[in-house]
Amino acid sequence: MTYCVGIQLDRGIVFMSDTRTNSGVDNISTFRKMHSFEVPGDRSITLMTAGNLATTQALISLLQERSKHPSDRSPDILQCESMFQVARLVGGTLKEVISNHADEGQRADATFNATIILGGQVKGGAPRLFMIYPEGNFIEAGEDTPFFQIGETKYGRPIIIRAYERQMSFEEAMKLLLVSFDSTIKANLSVALPLDWHIYEADSLANGRMGRVDRDDPYFETISNGWGVALREAFGNLPPFVLPA
């Protein structure tokens, strides 16, 4: 499994992804699931991937290779004129990778599926956030649903629904995502530290700040322990249920 969240704020977009991949519970590894493309002053594009690792790695490699040979007729993620065109390109490439694998042997093509969160900004447009399906089509975040989750989405969703605000600072958004990841990590073995994060600042047209929360990160430990205590306190402060006589 996997857990990735992309969250749109007035100030920009915050991305966070875990790094655990597993094939069964006895074959786990650490792989980066967040990848960025940048042309400073022109665009910053970030992808997070969930699903079959062979598919998602092939997708990223294809996007990278094609961006290095702009003379090809293939469209290029570093040259698309808008985030919408980037989403079409990524969706089309994803569909191509999945159908290539499915053609060549095993028929259980669900095994090759992957889902993508794509966000960023291309000069001349606003920051935009998309979720791309294995079929290559996609949806865009809006006023009513300003964030996307992929992978193991359920455990970490209630706190995002309750605490998200579009006006949040990047610091608050990072805290919110870390709480959401902590709840997920506590409940599902196949989601694990380290966590990659990326803060895209609106209109900066550059990757900006990125980092990794490692296994022994003291802030994450503070959040993880503090959230347990805070939840129990919050729970204790709710009025008691009164049993009927």
Added chain:
Amino acid sequence: MTYCVGIQLDRGIVFMSDTRTNSGVDNISTFRKMHSFEVPGDRSITLMTAGNLATTQALISLLQERSKHPSDRSPDILQCESMFQVARLVGGTLKEVISNHADEGQRADATFNATIILGGQVKGGAPRLFMIYPEGNFIEAGEDTPFFQIGETKYGRPIIIRAYERQMSFEEAMKLLLVSFDSTIKANLSVALPLDWHIYEADSLANGRMGRVDRDDPYFETISNGWGVALREAFGNLPPFVLPA
């Protein structure tokens, strides 16, 4: 979908179930998923069901009919000598119902599946809590895992993991379950009020207190609104993330 929780305390067992059934999102109904069997002074047994409604209704009807004809050779839920024997009986009956349906036509037998939470006490034994699988086998709650959830279990799980204590009062346990159900109801359309609840008091050997939390229940509204506020406060009190320079 469905959401049911059975939670074992030092004081007894608390059961809670929602009442929504759906076949697609455009065909929803309200059905009771909690059923109790009682012989005062001898036993109190409670079942909660998730899965195919035809299967679970047939299961309950069979258990009821057979308990009314104790002269039959079929074993009787009101006469089994222990909770373990009750679990075997319910598991066997469940397996029988599912295989009957599967024999008679449609082969996608997953459609007929159901999962059961069974709890209660038979004179001479302790209160016990089981989860029964469609295959008829079952597991029992213990010191390390003192509660079972069936149906849409993920959204409501983190708060139970964080706030559960074996020494809780019934009032606290009811509050905990209502918070857990509220998080689930907010996230999944196929889980909905009203909620049925049942508090079995250890060694009472009688059903005891039962009730229903209806759509306009003022306490549930207080919990639902109060929990959102409390969560946001708890979140606000966590130390802020500090962005690297």
